[in-house]
Amino acid sequence: xxxxxxxxxxxxxxxxxxxxxxxxxxxxxxxxxxxxxxxxxxxxxxxxxxxxxxxxxxxxxxxxxxxxxxxxxxxxxxxxxxxxxxxxxxxxxxxxxxxxxxxxxxxx
Amino acid sequence: xxxxxxxxxxxxxxxxxxxxxxxxxxxxxxxxxxxxxxxxxxxxxxxxxxxxxxxxxxxxxxxxxxxxxxxxxxxxxxxxxxxxxxxxxxxxxxxxxxxxxxxxxxxxxxxxxxxxxxxxx
Numbered sequence: 001x002x003x004x005x006x007x008x009x010x011x012x013x014x015x016x017x018x019x020x021x022x023x024x025x026x027x028x029x030x031x032x033x034x035x036x037x038x039x040x041x042x043x044x045x046x047x048x049x050x051x052x053x054x055x056x057x058x059x060x061x062x063x064x065x066x067x068x069x070x071x072x073x074x075x076x077x078x079x080x081x082x083x084x085x086x087x088x089x090x091x092x093x094x095x096x097x098x099x100x101x102x103x104x105x106x107x108x
Numbered sequence: 109x110x111x112x113x114x115x116x117x118x119x120x121x122x123x124x125x126x127x128x129x130x131x132x133x134x135x136x137x138x139x140x141x142x143x144x145x146x147x148x149x150x151x152x153x154x155x156x157x158x159x160x161x162x163x164x165x166x167x168x169x170x171x172x173x174x175x176x177x178x179x180x181x182x183x184x185x186x187x188x189x190x191x192x193x194x195x196x197x198x199x200x201x202x203x204x205x206x207x208x209x210x211x212x213x214x215x216x217x218x219x220x221x222x223x224x225x226x227x228x229x
Contacts, residue, residue: 001170030213031213033213033215035215035216037153037216039153044203044219044220044221044222045145045153045203045205045216045219046219047208047215047216047217050208050214050215050217051215056208056215056217057217086152088152088153090153090155090215092213092214092215093213095167095169096155096157096167096168096169096170096171097143097155097158097169098155099152099153099154099155100152101152102152102153
């Protein structure tokens with residue numbers, strides 16, 4: 001089973017700042033099958049990035065993903081108050097598919 | 109509109125059985141995998157497994173193998189997650205989700221609203 005470790009646990013930044021979230025895998029993720037989800041309180045998760053760097057439908061271009069192998073990054077270039085949420089990475093290239101433990105982004 | 113609608117919240121006692129549902133609409137239900145994700149109170153997301161309604165091919169996470177059963181009924185475009193004997197540790201929100209394409213290797217872009225299961229004596 002691939003273990004995904006996200007860092008930091010919590011990120012507290014001001015509007016307009018850049019957020020960099022990390023996701024490290026215990027072994028290489030097949031074919032860059034790495035996704036990022038956003039979850040706000042009381043809501044279901046929402047897909048924001050798939051295939052490491054492709055934005056899902058309707059996701060603003062301030063969200064971007066990068067990485068390969070075992071190291072992946074989600075970048076939010078200019079934080080907006082609506083970006084306050086928990087972000088999870090997930091690998092879906094091998095079974096069982098696994099999620100990271102999440103990074104909470106707080107907007108000051 | 110493509111959507112997944114889950115059954116309502118449940119309150120059960122330890123040892124009881126339960127089956128929750130996830131109804132798909134707006135697409136050809138049999139052609140898309142449907143996965144289940146658990147979220148315990150205040151915790152992260154856990155991938156439980158996935159089922160292909162077209163032939164009921166099911167893949168479980170080892171953590172959930174033998175603990176739950178996934179099934180699907182194409183005639184009513186509904187997937188199910190069931191327990192034969194609930195434990196208090198099954199208390200969680202359960203989400204069903206569907207990938208954006210018909211391929212197995214894809215992220216979940218359609219999610220149900222979640223079903224809260226509470227198990228308490």
